[in-house]
Amino acid sequence: MSLFIVLLALLTAWVLAFVGVPLLVWTLGAAALTVALWLAGAMSLTAFAIAAVLIAGVGLLLNVLPLRRAVLTRFAFAVFKKVLPEMSSTEREVLESGDVWWEAEMFRGRPDWEKLLSFKYTKLTKEEQSFLDNECEALCKLCDDxxxxxxxxxxxxxxxxxxxEKKFFSMLIKKEYGGLGFSANAQSAVVTKLATKSIxxxxxxxxxxxxGPGExxxxxxTDEQKKKWLPGLVDGSEIPCFGLTGPEVGSDATAMPDVGYVCHGEVDGKPTLGLKLTFSKRYITLAPVATVVGLAFKLRDPDGLLGDRxxxxxxxxxxLVPAAHPGVHIGRRHYPGAAFMNGTIVGRDVFVPIDAxxxxPAMAGKGWRMLSECLSSGRGISLPALSTAAGQLGYRMTGVYARFRRQFKVSVGKFEGVQEATGRIAGHAYTLEALRVLTASAVDHCAPSVTTAIAKYHMTELMRKIITDGMDVLGGKGIQQGPRNFMATGYKATPVAITVEGANILTRNLMIYGQGAIRCHKYVFPEMEAARENDLVKFDKLVIGHVGFAINRAVRxxxxxxxxxxxxxSPVDGELAPYFRKLERMSSALAFTSDLTMGAVGGKLKFMERLSARLGDVLSQLYIASAVLKFYLEGSKSDxxxxxxxxxxxxxxxEIGHAFDGFIRNFPVAWGRVLLRLVIMPLGNSFHPVSDRRNARVADLLLEHSDVRERLSWLIFKNGGEHDPIGRMEKAWKIGLKTEAAYVKYYKLANHGEISGDTVAERLDDAVxxxxxxRDEAEQARAYDDARYDVILTDDFSKEYLAGDFAAEAAAAIEASGELSRVA
Structure with missing residues (x-):
């Protein structure tokens, strides 16, 4: 009987820990167990009395708040403040900037799936959809990449x-100021569509x-600044740029040597309180054509002119400084792999009024927080949009090529080796669109700083993978530059997206988990704030909750x-239910691992970038998987x-299993490695790469017309005409859908030697x-073969044209030259 009670008690304790009950329930449970053991005869009256005293004492110590604070928490509070890593004001501003969102649910180990499933994507308004369908189409038609x-x-x-004219520069400016006032999702869609035409x-x-200045x-x-600058930004008479990076400063903006001193000077001959600025900026997009420059600099007020001596x-x-302001020098252009305007800005002893x-003046010194909050929004819109454009183009265009291009009498898209690449293209393209729409919609609701850092890093990396795989599949078609090439510009410009708005190495190794662990954790940041405020009462409540949280996540x-x-x-039934369950399991594992790591390593984790990056990878993949689940459930749910x-x-x-495995193997504390392996992967790592069968399935779908193909390429600019690199591929695809059956019939006859002739035309005539x-089948086969040949053609040029004499060869001549090479 006693053994049964003990086993029942252990099971009950495990259930209580798994559920996560309050401290008082644990105290009452311990008392009930003691009474049960005494009543069962397993405990003498003396033992019962001793146990009762101990339970009562511990219970009072833990549950009577003034006593607990005086005896336990005060000591823990003092230790915590000593081991708390020093945080600069800049780091604090970054941490405090933006909001936490769904990533916090995945970080805390017990995600509320209903919060994700009930979240509404931002729907495009009629005005936004019309802008995509009309203004964006018209703008794309004006451009020849x-x-x-x-x-x-x-x-x-x-x-x-x-x-x-059409206010493309003012999509984010509210309508009350004359801007378009588009949602983040609409801005994302616009940039994606334009990027499919021209980066x-x-x-x-x-x-x-x-x-930039607009945001x-x-x-x-201030109201005066808005009245002064916003009208020009809306109508395009003012072109903005923002100067942040420079020769001495890249990802670490705090290292900038650019400085501004508060001093007196003259503006239009009148004495004015202002700033004397000295700066050198580079890599500044739109700088060569900008009329107004946003500048980031370190402000100093040696004479206390702002009021605080x-x-x-x-x-x-x-x-904000006019580009034509005396002393501002717009330098020469950079050329960052694409032709967008990018260059340098330099100024020495440039005097501007204080209201610049x-x-x-009230915002003096608050620039880094301003930039951090605005950067987080930009990371959730602009670079994800470029990445998604690459995914949509890679999916649709590589599919056309892989279906039409034949080697060894088979479409290259059917070779298993090629399918390794095309399967990745298909899967990554699906992931990108899922991430784009969820993250952009999130930006419409809040300013999710960690989420947007995840999106920026992983989406630009997926873009890089898709373009690399696409180039491998296209072969010579991809590397021979010219009017027919739809991939080369993206290939050259990919490093731009990898580098800007926080280099990807920095984003992965420092930002995602470094910011996420503190902001997303239920207790860590509030505990740090309690320590900074020296608030023992607040800390006491938090630390007790934190201990219970850690035990619960370990048991779970x-x-x-x-x-x-x-x-x-799982909030759903069916094939995807196991994925929800596995993600919840790994979410609990991340919460437990984070607590153990911060306890065992402490402030040193800040400098263990490879370790924190792996935990960042876990958090990222949990968010990415959430986006995919949401995207699927919002879609057709077709096969x-x-x-x-x-x-x-x-x-x-x-990727989650791989990251956890690498984290555990490299954890610096031996007992921690053992405990982590036991709790997280007691049965080993059960997560494996995508199976060959599943990869082949999506690779085959890449070659077919399907609802997914349309959903994953809906933003591609397709109406450029038959001389446009995408337009000619679209034309071939449409012809192929109508004529491929006839061509395949002809192809089999030719391969089996049943018809004769040296060219396609001769063999078709013989078949008739x-x-x-x-005769109709022969014409269809001929049309298909013409389209097939156009798909595989590349461009060649005269030496005069390549030497820079662009008048030496017209576009029509370049296009026609490819037909001269046809002999079959």
Whole structure:
């Protein structure tokens, strides 16, 4: 009987820990167990009395708040404040900037799936959809990517004029100021569509709608500043740029040597309180054509002219300066792999009035927080949009090529080796669109800083993978540059997206988990704030909750692991239910691992970038998988859609298992490695790469017309005509759908030697003469073969044209030259 009670008590304790009950319930449970053992005769009266005293004492110590604070928490509070890593004001501003969102649910180990499933994607308004269907289409038709990138190194004047006229630069500016007032999802869709036509076009449009004067003015500008600058930004008479990076400063903005001193000077002959600025900026997009420059610099007030004589160094501050202002020098252009305007800005002892500070003098020294918050929004819109454009183009165009291009008498898309690449293209393209729409919609609801960092890093990396795989499949078609090439510009420009708005190495190794662990954890940041405020009462409540949280997540992680995730929750039934359960299991594992790591390693984790990056990978993949699940459930739920979703989810789980395995193997504390392995992976790592069968399934779908193909390429600009690189592929695809059956029939006859002739035309004529093909079938096969040949053609040029004499060869001549090579 006693043994039964003990076993029942242990099971009950495990259940209580798994559920996560309050401290008082544990105290009452211990008392009830003691009474039960005494009544069962397993405990003498003396033992019962001793146990009762101990339980009562511990119970009072833990549950009577003044006593607990005086005896336990005060000591823990003192230790915590000593081991708490030092945090600079800049780091604090970054941590406090933005909001936490769904990523916090995945970080805390017990996600509320209903919160995800009930979240509404931002729907495009009729006005936004019309802008995509009309203004964006018209703008794309004004652009020739080959001429932009190779000949002119700039957008055509007609495109610049149209951008200004139709307010492409003011999508984020509210309608009350004359802007378009588009949602983040609409801005994302616009940039994605433009990027499928021209990266230079997309970057030109996205920068004023991302980090720059427009957004900073909308959020922080004074009424006078808004009245002065916003009308020009809306009608395009003002072109903005923002100067942050420089020769001495890249990802670490705090290292900038650019400085502004508060002093007296003259403006238009009148004595004025202002700033004397000295700066050198580079890599500044739109700088060569900008009329207004946003500047980030370190502000100093040695004479206390701002009112505080005890404060000299204010920190990073942002100001607006006309590009034509005396002393401002717009330098020569950079050429970053694409033709968008990018260059340098230099100024020495440039005097501007004090109200040049964005937000006025009250915002002096608050620039880094302003930039951090605006950067987070930009990371959730602009660069994800470029990445998605690459995914949509890679999916649709590589599918056309892989279906039409034949080697060894088979479409290259049917070779298993090629399918390794095309399967990845399909799965990653699905992931990108899922991430784009969820993250952009999130930006419409809040400013999710960690989520947007995840999106920026992983989406640009997926873009890189898709373009690399696409180039491998295209072969010579991809590497021979010219008007027919739809991939080369993206291949050259990919490093731009990898580098800007926080280099990817920095984002992965420092930002995602470094910021996520503190902001997303239920207790850590509030505990740090309690320590900073020296608030023992607040800390006491938090630390007790934290201990219970850690025990609960440890028990949940182990229980879910040994049960194969069967005890985890899923909000849906069917094939995707196991994915919800596995993700909840790994969410618990991340919460437990984070607590153990912070306890065992402490502030040193800040410098263990490879370790924290792996935990960041876990958090990222949990968010990515959530986006995929949401995207699938919002879609058609067709067999094709399910195949893509399962490919993406299998990949996410594999990456989670891989990251955890690498983290455990490299954990610096021996006992921690043992405990982590036991709790997280007691039965080993069960997550594996996508199976060959599933990869082949999505690779085959890439070659077919399906609902997923349309959903994953809906933003591609397809109406450029038969001389446009995408337009000619679209034309071939449509012809192929109608005529491929006839061509395959002809192809089999030719391969079996049943018809004769040296060319396709001769063999088709012979097939008709022998009544092996009808005249209509022969014409269809001929049309298919013409389309097939056009798909595989590449461009060649005269030496005069390549030497820079672009008048030496017209576009029509370049296009016609390819036909001369046809002999079959």
């Amino acid at each position: 080959w001429k932009i990138e190779y000949e002119d190194k700039d957008l055509p004047k007609a495109a610049w004029d149209y951008i200004r 230079t076009l997309a970057v030109t449009v996205m920068v004023p709608n991302s980090l 900073l003015l909308m959020h922080y500008g 005890n404060k000299v160094d204010y920190g990073i501050t942002c100001a 500070i964005i937000g006025g 992680s182990f229980t879910l692991a040994i049960s194969g995730s069967m005890l985890a929750r 094709a859609e399910r195949a893509h979703a399962r490919w993406a989810l299998d990949t996410c789980l594999y 003469r022998r009544n092996l093909l009808t």
